Amino acid sequence: MGVSRLRVYDWPTADGLRGGSPHLHTACAEGYVVLRGEGSVQTLGSAGFAEHPLHPGTVLWFTPGTVHRLVNGSGDLEILVLMQNAGLPEAGDAVLTFPADVLADPGAYARAAAVHDEASARARRDLALEGYAALRERVERDGPAALAGLHAAAAALVRPRVPDFHDVWTAGPAAQAARTGEQLRALREGRSEHLREAAVRSTAPVPGERYGMCGRLTVWDLTAAPCC
Structure with missing residues (x-):
């Protein structure tokens, strides 16, 4: 799992709300645990448009392909x-x-997505909201099938990166899942050697915040202190 703390942008938007840049993930599920404040997440997915309230203690998650917009x-x-x-x-x-x-x-996508400072982060957010507004209108008019064009464009944009994705997945999530399978096999056979490797690890957040898609991010580099 990747872990980060997110302070959702409080910048005003053209529709009178405050929040982050709508986007989707092509291969990863995402989960939210609300720590502070109130808001909502707007989604476009197989059920069409929906708005989900957020308050302290809320846990919400969604699967790849779900367009999500955080509202502060x-x-x-x-x-x-x-x-x-x-x-x-x-x-x-x-x-x-x-x-x-x-x-x-x-090329145009890469230029629009690049962030160097607050001004470029705001510009990226506003351009994403422009596309999102038109997309939401189509989904509310025509149903979830209106997302097909976005999904095809997203797949085409990430396609060149898929070999790198596969390498990351093989070395990380797939290797962890395989290790769990080995541990279950050992337990089924009555073996416990892996328990002798029990250990505790800790890591501090990477110093400073960065401009994320939805807000200011504090991140942890868990690869420096793997859990198992």
């Missing part, structure tokens, strides 16, 4: 984010809901 209702919304397949999101598993012409041009 109280201005101080903070979330613990848990990402499946640690390493894949960092390798570029997410795609922003830019307008269709930007999504169709890898």
